[in-house]
Structure formats: structure tokens, C-alpha cells
Amino acid sequence: MHEPLLVLGSIGLVCAVTIIISVHGLHRSRTTRDFYVASRRVPPWMNASAVAGEYxxxxxxxxxAGLIMAYGTHGLWFPVGYTAGFLSLLVFVAAPLRRSGAYTIPDLMSLRFPSKLLRRLTAMIVVFTGWLYIVPQLHGAAIALSSTTGLPAWLGPAIVILVVLPTVVSGGMRSVTLAQAVQYWFKLSALLIPTVFIVLRLGVGDTNFIPDLANAFEVELVNDTQTSTYRTVSLVAALMLGTLGLSHVLVRFYTNPDGGTARRTTVLLLWLLAGFYTLPIILGVVARAVLPELGESASTDTALLQLPTALFDGLTGDLLTALVAGGAFAAFLSTASGLVVSISGVVSQEFFGGTVRGFRVGAILAMVLPIVATFVTTGLALAGAVAMVFTFTASSLAPVVLLAIWWRGLTVTGAVSGMVTGGFMSLAALLAGHLLDDAGMSMAVLQYPALWTIPLVLVVTMLVSSLGSQRPPENTDEVLARLHLPESLKQGTHSS
Known part of the structure; x- marks a missing residue:
């Protein structure tokens, strides 16, 4: 069988292109602004492709596709929530974030409040979130490589690390932006081409698949409708607001020239995400019909990798599998690169004076803990692990970022209280839900805590800010005007 060699060739091609782009970025990145925000000159179409690439x-x-294999229609809420998160970002965050002129989320909080405590707390949450998010990427690389080639699983994470670090260290944000944009279109092609082949196969081939496809969504997830509704609403809330707390996503909006282009970037991004998510949904439905035995096991994350050879014999199936595997590695590389850039920027700003050397040291430090965590954990389902990260950011960072942008009455003590409360309560609930063996509403409340942790954080933050002795900084109105007034209006005000 040629499949392992073809898969390795496809993965090697993705890695080679990424490295070539990083070498190109080395010649273009010469200033601190290049490394952190690509000199704030990234056009909307390029930035939208790059954000989609890393997201x-x-x-x-x-x-x-693995969730659809396991849960049928209930798995559709994940792509809905992922995409809706950027609608929230478009409405509430994109333009003000760009107008802030900051490099990182801690920079944004420092602009609003001159507090070292709040800045350090924000930095710690950003780094911790990045670490949590990198682990599923490394687990995914292990799954993709071992299931398609039979090679040891540890080689997958090793490949990701050996490609990501040189890419980030050599050219910073400028290199990563171009690489992530290219990787988005490669990922889209890696799913679109197999989808076209599979649809044609089912349309003109064996019609025995048609009845199975019609029944592909018949699944009994839970008997308790109330519990199922709670899980769905809480999950969507976590995914929608969790996006607002993902530093590696937010930092991309600092690279736009101005607030208007940041909004246009987000609109284009919504179209790119919607187009992409259509494909794994279609393939997940087909996989549920073609590979019913996979839905009864814990390996549903391999559904896309197994589907081509289940429908096509010989070289066609092997080539399509290699294409999907290459696209999967493009996903791991692009997301891991964005996360490392985000963590590196924060580490450099906080501990190395914001220098390029500090950025490169931060990139190395960004990978240390995730590497250890990858090899000592067996890993949840990929989407489930990422949903936990979204829940944490939605509960800790996102509410305070929203209030910092939109509420004049926020104080330092209120922001710190909210972040600590949300971070602690969400992690405690998720850990208890993972360790305890129970069912019903009580377990759903622990496993999906966003629906009660987000309101709790908002209430705590606003109460502490309103009832405490501390007052907002004197320059609050000036900072909020900077965040919300269009650049053209501010320039006109200064000229008059």
C-alpha cells in the first residue's frame, strides 16, 4: 500500500511550504512592529485568511466530523458556535481593539488601567489559555500521523514543534500571517476535493448508501430534554464569548491598518468560516453512514482520515487520505503558530522589555509545558478539549475585556475579582465534571458551566466596581473615546 508514503509526502509538503515562508519572513521582519503586529499593514483579505487559518x-x-459521528445533529452546535463567536467579535470588539493601538491583551488592559497587578493577571491567563490550546493541536498531530501511517504517535507532535518554532522565531507575526493565510486555503482544498469525489461517488456509484445517509442523524444523545437544552445553550454561550478571550485571535486585529479594516476583516472571515464548516459537516454525515462501527468507539476523531479508503479502492483512496492528512497538519501548524506568537508577545512584553530577543525566548518557553502535557495525558476528544478552553476564556477573560471596552464604571478591583472568580469557578467545575462519575443535570452543570459562570463573573465584576471604594481612572473618558471614535473623526478633532 502506498498510503503511508503518500501521507508523509503530503505532510512534508505542508511543512516545507511553511518553512519556506518563514525564511521569506526573516528577510522582511526587521523591526519590533514586524515581529509583533506585522507593522499593522495587513489588508483585510489577507488577515481574514490568516485568522481563519489559525482559528x-x-x-x-x-x-x-468526529462529533457528528458521535452525537449526530447535536454535533452541529460546535461549528455554529465557533462561527457565531466572530459575529460577537465583529459587533463588540474588532474595531475598538484595533483603535487601542496595543500589541497584546495585557497592553489593552494597561491602556484602560495603570495597574501592574491587573496586567500580570491578564498575562498569566493569556499564557495559561495558550498552553491549554496548544495541547489539543499536538494530540491531533499524534492521532493523524499514527492512524494513517502506523508510525509512533510522538512523531506527530515532534513535527509540529520542529516546524512551528523556526517559523515563529525567524519572522514573528509577518511570517506567521502569510503562512496561516496559505494554510487556510490548503485546509479548505484538503476537504473540498475529497467532498467532491465522495459526492460524485455517492451520486453515480453504489446507491445502497442513500438509505444510510437518510438515517445518519438518528441518535439518542440523552433522554432528559431539559439537560440536553441546558448543554446546548451553555456550549453555544461558551463558544460565542470564548472567542473574545482568545489572545491568538484578538492579536490578529492589531495587524490591521485601522478600525474600519478590522471590521471588514471580520465580515470576510465569517464567509470563510461558513464555507469551511460546510465541508466537515457533509463529510461527518457521510462517515456516520459509511463507518457506523466507528461511532461506537472512542476514535471518532479519525473519521475523516478513514473515510476516503472506506469509499475508494486503490490509489484514489490513498491520495485522498494523504490530502486530508496534509490538511490536518496545516491546521495543527497554523493554530500552534498563532498560539506561540500570542504567548511570545506577552512573555516578551512582561519579562524581556518587549524586545525581539525576548519574543524569540518566549516562543521557546511557549512550547515547554504543552510538550510535557501532551505526553502525560491521553487527551479528550479534540473538539471537547478545545470547548473546555473556550469555557475557561469565556468565564475569565472575555467578560472583563467586554466591560473594559464598553463600561465606564469598571475598576481595577472589579476586573481582578471577575477574572479570578471566573477562572477559578470554571476550572473547578470542569475538573469536577471530568473526575466525577454521574449523570443528569448536576453533571451537565459541571461539564458545561459557561451558562452560570459568565453571569456570575459579570455580577461580581460590576458589584465590586460599583460598591467598592475604588473609582475608575481619571482618563477613562479619554481612553473610551480612543477606543470608539473612528480614526477620521479623531484626526479631525486633533486638527481643529
Missing amino acids: LSAASFLGV
Whole structure:
């Protein structure tokens, strides 16, 4: 069988292109602004492709189809929530974030409040979130490589690390932007081409698949309708607001020239995400019909990798499998690169004075803990692990970022209280839900805590800010005007 060699060739091609782009970025990145925000000159179409490239992670590429394999129509809420998160970002965050002129989320909080405590706490949450998010990417690389080639699983994470670090260290944000944009279109092609082949196969081939496809969504997830409704609403809330707390996503909006282009980037991005998510949904439905035995096991994340050879014999099936595997590695590389850039920027700003050397040291430090965590954990389902990260960010960072942008009455003590409360309560609930063996509403409340942790954080933050002795900074109105007034209006005000 040629499949292992073809898969390795496809993965090697993705890695080679990424490295070539990083070498190109080395010649273009010469200033601190190049490394952190690509000199704030990234046009909307390029930035939208880059954001989609880093956002569509292992959970999106392999995990969505795996969820449909496991849960049928209930798995559709993940792509809906992932995409809706950017609608929230478009409405509430994109333009003000760009107008802030910051490099990182801690920079944004420092602009609003001159507090070292709040800045360090924000930095710690950003780094911790990045670490949590990198682990599923490394697990996904292990799954993709071992299931398609039979090679040891540890080689997958090793490949990701050996490609990501040189890419980030050599050219920073400028290199990563171009690489992620290219990787988005490769990922889209890696799913679109197999989808076209499979649809044609089912349309003109064996019609025995048609009845199975019609019944592909028949699944009994839970008997308790109330519990199922709670899980769905809480999950969507976590995914929608969790996006607002993902530093590696937010930092991309600092690279736009101005607030208007940041909004246009988000609109284009919504179309790119919608187009992409259509494909794993279609393939997940087909996989549920063609590979019913897979839905009864814990390996549903491999559904897309197994589907081509289940429908096509010989070289065609092997080539399509290699294409999907290459696209999966593009997902792992692009998301991991964005996360490392985000963590590196924060580490450099906080501990190395914001220098290029500090950025490169931060890139190395960004991978240390995830590497250890990858080899000592067996890993949840990819989408489930990423959903936990979204729940944490939606509960800790996102509410305070929203209030910092939109509420004048926010104080330092209120922001710190909210972040600590949300981070602690969400992690405690998720850990208890993972360790305890129970069912019903009580377990759903622990496993999907966003529906109660997000309101709790908002209430705590606003109460502490309103009832405490501390007052908002004197320059609050000036900072909020900077965040919300269009650049043209501010220039006109200064000229008059």
C-alpha cells in the first residue's frame, strides 16, 4: 500500500511550504512592529485568511466530523458556535481593539488601567489559555500521523514543534500571517476535493448508501430534554464569548491598518468560516453512514482520515487520505503558530522589555509545558478539549475585556475579582465534571458551566466596581473615546 508514503509526502509538503515562508519572513521582519503586529499593514483579505487559518484548529478540521459521528445533529452546535463567536467579535470588539493601538491583551488592559497587578493577571491567563490550546493541536498531530501511517504517535507532535518554532522565531507575526493565510486555503482544498469525489461517488456509484445517509442523524444523545437544552445553550454561550478571550485571535486585529479594516476583516472571515464548516459537516454525515462501527468507539476523531479508503479502492483512496492528512497538519501548524506568537508577545512584553530577543525566548518557553502535557495525558476528544478552553476564556477573560471596552464604571478591583472568580469557578467545575462519575443535570452543570459562570463573573465584576471604594481612572473618558471614535473623526478633532 502506498498510503503511508503518500501521507508523509503530503505532510512534508505542508511543512516545507511553511518553512519556506518563514525564511521569506526573516528577510522582511526587521523591526519590533514586524515581529509583533506585522507593522499593522495587513489588508483585510489577507488577515481574514490568516485568522481563519489559525482559528480552524484540530477541533475544526477533525473534531467537527468526529462529533457528528458521535452525537449526530447535536454535533452541529460546535461549528455554529465557533462561527457565531466572530459575529460577537465583529459587533463588540474588532474595531475598538484595533483603535487601542496595543500589541497584546495585557497592553489593552494597561491602556484602560495603570495597574501592574491587573496586567500580570491578564498575562498569566493569556499564557495559561495558550498552553491549554496548544495541547489539543499536538494530540491531533499524534492521532493523524499514527492512524494513517502506523508510525509512533510522538512523531506527530515532534513535527509540529520542529516546524512551528523556526517559523515563529525567524519572522514573528509577518511570517506567521502569510503562512496561516496559505494554510487556510490548503485546509479548505484538503476537504473540498475529497467532498467532491465522495459526492460524485455517492451520486453515480453504489446507491445502497442513500438509505444510510437518510438515517445518519438518528441518535439518542440523552433522554432528559431539559439537560440536553441546558448543554446546548451553555456550549453555544461558551463558544460565542470564548472567542473574545482568545489572545491568538484578538492579536490578529492589531495587524490591521485601522478600525474600519478590522471590521471588514471580520465580515470576510465569517464567509470563510461558513464555507469551511460546510465541508466537515457533509463529510461527518457521510462517515456516520459509511463507518457506523466507528461511532461506537472512542476514535471518532479519525473519521475523516478513514473515510476516503472506506469509499475508494486503490490509489484514489490513498491520495485522498494523504490530502486530508496534509490538511490536518496545516491546521495543527497554523493554530500552534498563532498560539506561540500570542504567548511570545506577552512573555516578551512582561519579562524581556518587549524586545525581539525576548519574543524569540518566549516562543521557546511557549512550547515547554504543552510538550510535557501532551505526553502525560491521553487527551479528550479534540473538539471537547478545545470547548473546555473556550469555557475557561469565556468565564475569565472575555467578560472583563467586554466591560473594559464598553463600561465606564469598571475598576481595577472589579476586573481582578471577575477574572479570578471566573477562572477559578470554571476550572473547578470542569475538573469536577471530568473526575466525577454521574449523570443528569448536576453533571451537565459541571461539564458545561459557561451558562452560570459568565453571569456570575459579570455580577461580581460590576458589584465590586460599583460598591467598592475604588473609582475608575481619571482618563477613562479619554481612553473610551480612543477606543470608539473612528480614526477620521479623531484626526479631525486633533486638527481643529
